[in-house]
Amino acid sequence: MITATHINKSYGSLQVLHDVSLSVGRGEVVSIVGASGAGKTTLLQILGSLDRPDSGQVFYSLTSGSEPQRVDIVQLPERQLAEFRNRHIGFVFQSHNLLPEFTALENICIPALIAGVSMREAQRRAMELLAFLRLEARAGHKPAALSGGEQQRVSVARALINRPDIVLADEPSGNLDSVHARELHRLFFTLREQYNQSFVIVTHNPELAEMADRKIWMKDGQNISSEN
Numbered sequence: 001m002i003t004a005t006h007i008n009k010s011y012g013s014l015q016v017l018h019d020v021s022l023s024v025g026r027g028e029v030v031s032i033v034g035a036s037g038a039g040k041t042t043l044l045q046i047l048g049s050l051d052r053p054d055s056g057q058v059f060y061s062l063t064s065g066s067e068p069q070r071v072d073i074v075q076l077p078e079r080q081l082a083e084f085r086n087r088h089i090g091f092v093f094q095s096h097n098l099l100p101e102f103t104a105l106e107n108i109c110i111p112a113l114i115a116g117v118s119m120r121e122a123q124r125r126a127m128e129l130l131a132f133l134r135l136e137a138r139a140g141h142k143p144a145a146l147s148g149g150e151q152q153r154v155s156v157a158r159a160l161i162n163r164p165d166i167v168l169a170d171e172p173s174g175n176l177d178s179v180h181a182r183e184l185h186r187l188f189f190t191l192r193e194q195y196n197q198s199f200v201i202v203t204h205n206p207e208l209a210e211m212a213d214r215k216i217w218m219k220d221g222q223n224i225s226s227e228n
Contacts, residue, residue, distance in 0.1 A: 001026045001166060001198045002047060007056035009042055016042045017053070018221045024166070029192055029199040031209040034218035040202040041170055043218070047200060048168045049073045049085045060088065062165060086115050090159030090197075092169040096151045098143040104154045105130070105139040112161045122161070129157040132194075133187070149180030156187065166198040167191075173205055185211055 002024040009017040017039045024030050032040045045051040047058060052074060062069045076084060098107045105126050112122035130136050133153045143151055152172065159167050169188070173181035185208045188199055201208065209215050217225045 001028070001061055002200075003057075003059045003061070004043075004047060005057050005059075007043070007046060007053045007058070009039075009046065009051070009053050016221050017046075020056075020218075020221070020223050022216060022223055022226075024198050024200055026165075026198060027192060027196045028214065029188065029201070029212045031212035031215045032200065032202045032218060033204070033209045033215060038218040039221040040218050044168050044170055044200065044202050048089050048091060049076075049081050060084075060165070062088065086111060087162055088165045090162070090164040090167040092152075092155055092159050092167060092172045094171040094174040096143070096155045096175075098151055098154060098158075100143050103140050103142055104135065104146065104150075104157075107143070107154060108157045108161055111158060115162055117162075125161055126157065129160055133157055147180075148176055149183065152176060152180070152184055153187070156184075156191075160191070160195070160197075163195070164197065166200065169199065169201045169203075171203060172201065173203070173208060181205065182207070 005021045007017050007020040020043060032043065034040055042051065046053050058073050060071045060073060062071065071084065073081060073084060105123065108126040108129060109122040112125060113119065127136065127139065130139050133156065135150060135153055138146060138150055146154065173184050176184060189211065191197060192199060201212065203209055213228065215227045216223050
């Protein structure tokens with residue numbers, strides 16, 4: 001699904017990633033753990049094409065119709081990269097990043113509309129996801145009227161609206177209490193079973209890290225071990 005090789009990244013004189021390589025399989029849930037400053041979020045942003053490495057390659061292996069594709073996202077020009085990101089990658093962030101002036105339904109529809117999906121089809125997909133996440137009754141509510149757990153589930157639905165191949169999550173349960181965090185953790189695995197999507201999750205939550213199929217430890221910008 002993803003193969004990243006020899007990734008290096010610096011900001012000024014600070015080298016954040018040192019020759020990092022990893023792979024993520026189709027339908028695999030991988031957690032990335034380590035102390036703050038270990039380079040976890042920077043790596044996730046590079047895997048998700050939100051940032052570019054100074055050197056290295058990030059290949060996505062996809063199936064388009066009956067033909068396999070292998071795309072090095074590092075080499076894509078910005079416009080193609082934005083289209084690739086919108087169609088193939090979903091993001092879940094700790095802070096939800098919902099637009100406050102739009103309802104839950106509208107927030108979920110936005111990535112589909114950007115991808116050129118009709119409003120009718122976008123709303124159909126969004127309501128299907130809201131039903132799956134037990135949020136149909138909250139479709140017309142704006143983020144301020146939703147609980148933290150509900151906002152995070154809306155952000156998950158938004159990440160899934162374009163049926164991405166992979167979902168990248170950065171501390172997704174960091175702002176949730178233990179009950180809602182546990183519910184969100186279970187949801188990721190339910191979604192994997194339902195849609196066969198891959199998940200890469202940066203987390204400090206030991207419960208979520210241990211639930212993953214594989215746990216990658218990072219220290220000082222390097223992946224130092226991988227545990228099944």
